[in-house]
Amino acid sequence: MKTFKGRPVVPGTVEATALVSHNGFNTLASFQNALQFGDKTAKCGDQNNTDIYEKPMVGTALCLPQTIGSTTGGMVLYCAKAMDRAPACMLFSEHIDSLAAAGAVLAAVWTDTPMPTVDCLGDDFLNAVKTGDKIKVYEDGTVEIL
Amino acid sequence: MNYKMELTPEQKAILDGKQGETMAKVMKTLVMYGEAFGATKMVPVTSEMGHLVTSFGLKVMTPVYDLMEQLIEAGVKSKQKFSVDPKPLDPKVPSDFLKNVVFKKFMYSKQNSYDEQLRKLGLVSDDAYTCTCYMNEVGNIPKKGDVLSWAESSAVVYANSVLGARCNRNSGIIELMGSIVGYVPYFGLVTDEGRKATWIVEVKTTKKPEAQVLGSAIGMKVMEDVPYVKNLTNWIGTELDDDAKAYLKDFGAATASNGAVGLYHIEGLTPEAVEMGEGIIAEGAKTYVIDDAELERVKASYPVMWKDKNATPKLCFIGCPHLSHAQLNEWTDNVVEGLKKSGRTKVAIPTVFTAAPAVVEDFKKTEYAAKLEATGVVLSYICPLMYMNNPLAKKMPVITNSNKLRTYTTSRYYTSEEILDIITKGVK
Numbered sequence: 001m002k003t004f005k006g007r008p009v010v011p012g013t014v015e016a017t018a019l020v021s022h023n024g025f026n027t028l029a030s031f032q033n034a035l036q037f038g039d040k041t042a043k044c045g046d047q048n049n050t051d052i053y054e055k056p057m058v059g060t061a062l063c064l065p066q067t068i069g070s071t072t073g074g075m076v077l078y079c080a081k082a083m084d085r086a087p088a089c090m091l092f093s094e095h096i097d098s099l100a101a102a103g104a105v106l107a108a109v110w111t112d113t114p115m116p117t118v119d120c121l122g123d124d125f126l127n128a129v130k131t132g133d134k135i136k137v138y139e140d141g142t143v144e145i146l
Numbered sequence: 147m148n149y150k151m152e153l154t155p156e157q158k159a160i161l162d163g164k165q166g167e168t169m170a171k172v173m174k175t176l177v178m179y180g181e182a183f184g185a186t187k188m189v190p191v192t193s194e195m196g197h198l199v200t201s202f203g204l205k206v207m208t209p210v211y212d213l214m215e216q217l218i219e220a221g222v223k224s225k226q227k228f229s230v231d232p233k234p235l236d237p238k239v240p241s242d243f244l245k246n247v248v249f250k251k252f253m254y255s256k257q258n259s260y261d262e263q264l265r266k267l268g269l270v271s272d273d274a275y276t277c278t279c280y281m282n283e284v285g286n287i288p289k290k291g292d293v294l295s296w297a298e299s300s301a302v303v304y305a306n307s308v309l310g311a312r313c314n315r316n317s318g319i320i321e322l323m324g325s326i327v328g329y330v331p332y333f334g335l336v337t338d339e340g341r342k343a344t345w346i347v348e349v350k351t352t353k354k355p356e357a358q359v360l361g362s363a364i365g366m367k368v369m370e371d372v373p374y375v376k377n378l379t380n381w382i383g384t385e386l387d388d389d390a391k392a393y394l395k396d397f398g399a400a401t402a403s404n405g406a407v408g409l410y411h412i413e414g415l416t417p418e419a420v421e422m423g424e425g426i427i428a429e430g431a432k433t434y435v436i437d438d439a440e441l442e443r444v445k446a447s448y449p450v451m452w453k454d455k456n457a458t459p460k461l462c463f464i465g466c467p468h469l470s471h472a473q474l475n476e477w478t479d480n481v482v483e484g485l486k487k488s489g490r491t492k493v494a495i496p497t498v499f500t501a502a503p504a505v506v507e508d509f510k511k512t513e514y515a516a517k518l519e520a521t522g523v524v525l526s527y528i529c530p531l532m533y534m535n536n537p538l539a540k541k542m543p544v545i546t547n548s549n550k551l552r553t554y555t556t557s558r559y560y561t562s563e564e565i566l567d568i569i570t571k572g573v574k
Contacts, residue, residue: 009182024369024406029554032535035206036253047451066370068406070554071199071297074317075210082209097370097406098334101182102317109175110213119182 001146004125008141009096010108012116016088018133018145019060021051022126024068027076027099030057034085035076042085052131061135062087063126067100077103082111089137092119093126118143149177151331152187160327168220172323179320180331188329189336191295193288193311195270196228196325197279199297200318202532203257204234210319211256214263217326224268224325229279229286231298232468232500233257234532238524240461240496245538253536267322275527276502277301278395278468280309283504290417293336295324299408300399300467300550306409308386308394310417312336315370315408335372335408341418342428343374343411350437354381356561357393358549360436361400363444367434370406374427379414386415388472396548399467403550451556457543458573462493462565463530463557465500466548474501474509474525478518484570485521492522494572495545503527531555 026046033045041056067073077100080086090104096119108114118141125143134146153161161177163170180188200210234254277298279286288294290310296302297316305311314334316324324330334340345368349355364373382390401407411419411426418426464477477499485491501509506527509515518525533539534555544557545565552559560568
């Protein structure tokens with residue numbers, strides 16, 4: 001087991017399976033198909049993201065450096081959460097970006113089920129975690145790769 | 147809620163629900179958002195108008211419309227009027243029966259009701275739908291130093307860099323909430339420290355760099371950092387005239403979409419670079435040298451997303467971000483000249499130029515309008531990006547000179563010169 005300590009942006013406890021994007025996660029490109037065409041598994045639609053393209057995102061521990069792309073990003077993340085198409089948690093190796101922060105905060109304030117979000121986990125975290133790993137997240141921002 | 151930032155009594159009262167539960171949730175959202183970035187306080191929004199990114203009544207975005215309805219029902223309104231991004235539909239843009247059915251009956255079936263929500267919340271006028279709200283014809287032009295609550299990456303980077311306003315790269319909904327309470331959290335590009343350049347970009351090309359490729363290269367390299375670009379004035383001059391502004395509009399949109407740039411400084415040209423010179427460069431800034439070979443490398447790296455890579459283009463979009471009036475004139479002259487040279491009367495590929503509704507109206511009053519119409523080019527206020535965001539349009543071989551459109555859709559990028567050749571001569 002490996003343990004990493006990050007900063008809880010939206011605190012929460014959750015266990016989920018890791019889905020790892022080593023490059024910037026384009027929120028709009030990743031979710032637009034899932035939201036528009038009723039894909040309940042929310043397969044990643046971003047053809048430029050070879051790490052996770054066409055992999056289901058719903059219920060995963062999405063591990064990423066930051067999000068990139070359109071400023072609709074936070075709103076898209078909020079919609080994904082409100083429509084039960086979102087990851088179980090988002091784990092950022094870097095400081096969270098403004099679009100992802102908006103999405104995480106909107107989900108926390110305007111939906112009944114916040115999405116635990118931890119940032120500043122460091123490059124070592126993103127190097128260590130592999131898609132398919134079991135992940136446990138704690139309120140204080142501790143993340144375990146089981 | 148627990149928070150560290152210092153709130154004024156008025157802000158605290160809103161957070162405590164003195165203006166109702168909905169306003170308290172709006173303030174809580176902004177405080178939590180600011181706390182994520184270590185904001186120490188909330189500062190007043192000082193611009194005359196806001197700008198929203200969400201212009202589309204996409205059926206599946208139900209949670210957004212529900213949230214808007216909560217705001218409206220609670221009697222919450224934006225403290226400032228706002229413009230909004232371009233509409234996703236325009237009957238003038240080439241389409242077919244199937245697309246029309248999919249667009250109107252399914253995808254954008256919420257457009258009319260969402261437009262109505264925007265009116266209730268503070269939309270400044272029914273033709274304020276554009277990503278270039280800062281055009282003179284549109285009139286949402288912040289002053290230097292104004293604090294904004296805007297979204298739309300290309301508009302934010304333009305307002306910060308060319309106009310010297312202060313705005314973070316906000317997400318949709320967050321920008322509306324800032325306009326509603328009249329405050330934004332103080333962090334990032336709103337602060338002096340956050341506006342310092344952490345990259346020095348040395349332009350060493352032998353010709354004027356294509357704005358969209360230069361912006362793309364810088365965006366991909368610096369991501370969300372602030373670049374200070376040297377030597378570009380050798381190519382675009384030291385005056386912020388119409389040509390320079392149009393160049394920076396397209397350059398900035400590429401930096402923001404190919405990376406996540408919210409502010410750039412151009413040595414000897416943009417307001418803060420002129421005012422502070424190299425004093426605006428942070429200690430330890432990294433350097434990126436761009437020459438002809440680097441631009442070629444970046445351009446060659448763009449993937450072609452067409453199934454048949456040799457397909458004949460079926461549509462061409464020019465104007466993402468929306469074209470300025472001067473750009474419309476220049477494109478009209480170029481297309482007319484190109485057609486004359488190739489012995490054609492109409493463009494070889496269905497082509498759409500896009501601009502703000504107010505710019506389109508002004509353009510229509512000039513002699514250029516008839517000249518452009520004669521070439522077969524369609525002039526529209528549509529958002530090409532929204533047009534492309536569906537499975538039917540995705541399968542179409544669409545070409546564009548916009549690096550933003552290339553990034554978010556399956557459209558294929560060509561330089562403006564290459565595009566002109568293709569649409570006036572046809573594909574050999």
